[in-house]
Amino acid sequence: MIVVKRGKEPNSLLEFRKKNPDADYEDMPSSVRADVREQMWNEQKHLCAYCMRRIDSPSVVRIEHCRPRHPKDEIVHDKKATLDFKWMLGVCYGNSLVKGVKTEDTTCDAHRKNKELTINPFDEVSVRKIKYKADGSIYSEDEEINKDVTDTLNLNCTAISLPQTRKKVLSEAQKRIVQKCAGKSQDAYVHELERTYTSLVQERNLTPYCGIIISWLEGKLKK
């Protein structure tokens, strides 16, 4: 999962909300949806907010509501909240476009449906509670967050090789760092770890599945 940093909502969404104070998410015109998709795609560095896979273009971004639009025990439907850009996430299709795909082989929003999440993708502290095992599988020591990532979002789905891909991404990053520091001091190695961490976390040069690299670096650098 990436830490999502949202900017100001697109102007077209602001205008639409102003002109249509009673509108619901379903009323949003396709041109406004396109603007929302494009801005999220850019802000999220072309990654799915949940599984961190690369999303090829804004047109294939799915608009996800971090807080379900229709929670299970909803009494009064909060239309305004469904159009609140700060709770929207750009996600992938979670393998749901494959004909006849089984639920257990889907991920992200496609697997989650309307379930509540404990994890807050907009909060760095919350997202950093996600950890990874040596085989690339995702987990958390926080029971609720563990449920979010392993069960609700199905982020250990093997049908699309999520753990295997993460493991490969980490081993490539480790190899790159070792090669870069070959023949140099331990200090140079630690410096390269720090530099990589800054690039990913502070400068947000996010790459597909880089969550596992960040988590490994935090362990190494005792962050």
Ligand SMILES: [Zn+2]
């Ligand atoms: Zn995804």
